[in-house]
Amino acid sequence: MNQLLIKVKRNQVNYWLLFTAILAFLLGQAKLANILIITLVAYWLIDRDLIQKLKKIINRKSVIFLTTYFTLTLLWLVHSSDLSQGFKFVEMRLLILLLPIVISTADFNELQFENIKKTFVYGCIGVLALGLVNSTFDYWSTRDSGFFFNDNLTSIVGIQAAYFAIIVNISIVLCAGLILNDFKSFHNYVAILFLILGEFLLATRISILTLALLVIIFIIHISIKHSRRTALGALIIMLVIFAIGIVSFPQISNRFESMLSNFEYQFDNPNPVNHFNAEVSSENWNGLTIRLALWECGWEVIKDNFWLGVGTGDYEESFNKRIEKVNFKYAQAMKFGVHNQYLYTWISFGIVGLIFFLSSIIGLVILGYRNNNYQFIIVLAIFCIAFLTENVLNRYYGIFPFAMMLSIVYYSKRVMD
Structure with a gap:
């Protein structure tokens, strides 16, 4: 009875820490959200059943797949020249390791997951x-x-x-x-x-x-x-x-109209991107041309580092050198990245890392299908589509929902790994 009471209390503490961390995140309080996650992890570590939890994690394919991007980030540090920048990415993506591990073993009940x-x-x-x-x-x-x-x-x-x-x-x-x-x-x-x-x-x-x-x-x-x-x-x-x-809302139609206003681009075009609340000009960059140009620059970096990439810490330096070489004025001024998670992964980790990343996504889809967890597959698809136009896993506000909600939605259903 005492052991059951302890488990219930632990279960409740985990729940309220996660509950509060999500609210803090949504309200833009990143520091508070991180403090709450660190507290959650620390509380998880002092559990008397920690060894059993670790054994459970090792045997779960879902945890391996969900944490793959962090694993790539950590492994490719050895291929980096700029270790300082590399460790920043490791620190930033630590949530991709911690949240799946904690949530998969926290023993939340169905009602808590729904809440x-x-x-x-x-x-x-x-x-x-x-x-x-x-x-x-x-x-x-x-x-x-x-x-x-x-x-x-x-x-x-x-x-x-x-x-x-x-x-x-x-x-x-x-x-x-x-x-x-x-x-x-x-x-x-x-x-x-x-x-x-x-x-x-x-x-x-x-x-x-x-x-x-x-x-x-x-x-x-x-x-x-x-x-x-x-x-x-x-x-x-x-x-x-x-x-x-x-x-x-003409601002919405304006967003799509501007994207179709022009399909050609010159790297040295100094004009800004068409704004949703202003008149569309074919002389400006638009949402499509700016990305096509950035992807072209990204591909040129890839060709020089095809198999193993540039390493975790050298992405920005390598990409910035390329946009400087082609005199991509607007991208330099705005400090743009490649705006595509798949290309970013290829640049940083090479085709080897990209294959591991794509394999983890396929693996998660298969596990979701086996568990009849179609909600998880759809949430994963939302991220995969967003990856086409943004470096989602390079920003805290992309990393947190990726690590948190994929774990919540997957483990809210009884899983067979």
Whole structure:
């Protein structure tokens, strides 16, 4: 009885530390979130069952796959010239090692996992609501509607729109899961509609396209598991929402229009990227041309370091040398990276590291399928799509949700590794 009581108390402490860390993260309090995670790990280490936990971890393929990117970061330190920069990446990605290990062995019960998911969803909604209030005050003083969009919406918590858009899409998937479990929960319908509105206002192209894909998956699921009439109704509602969003918010259509305004580029073009709240000019860079140029530079670095890459710490120096060589003025001024996680991985860890990374993703998909955990596969797909246009695992606000939510969603279901 005493042992059971100790386990229950430990279980509760782990839960509240994780719960609070997620809220701190969503509110942009990275230092507080890290302190809470460090406390969680320290508490995990002093468990009398630590040896048994370590044995369990060693036998779990999911932990190996979830921590692969950290493993690559650590191993490729030996191939780095700039160890100082390399250790910064190791420190930054330490969450990718710690969170899967702790969450996979913390013995959370089903209710606690569901409450953690709800915390993420409603915490995300709370931040969007705060952002709208903040933007409203800015609008009243300037009459500039642009304050409701993109980075302006999330400036109150200091998280870039591109990263918060990933968080919103994950929340939409989790909220859809709540709806599928209880079709009569009206507040979840309100929540998911508000999240979709937030995704539009963030005006991140890749995330809006991802949202469209999520809607298609949701409707297909309803059609197969429930009824075609319900699926048709959901389809009509979503089409109306998307149409209203595009027509009502010219800033959104402007984002896509600017991307299609020009397909050619010159590295020495000093003009900025077309802004969502300004007139589109074919002389400016746009979301597509800037990335095509960055990817071209990335590929040139890859060709010189094809097999093993440049190492964990030498990515920035190698990439910056390339953009200087081609006189890529705007990228130099803005200190842009390659804006593609796959190319970044190839540059840093070579084709060998990229194969390991892609293999870990495939491995996780297989494990998710075997466990009938399709929610996990969809959340993983959100990250894989985001990897196409952003170095997600180079920023704290990409690393935290990657390590945290993939672990939460995977281990919230009984797993067979």
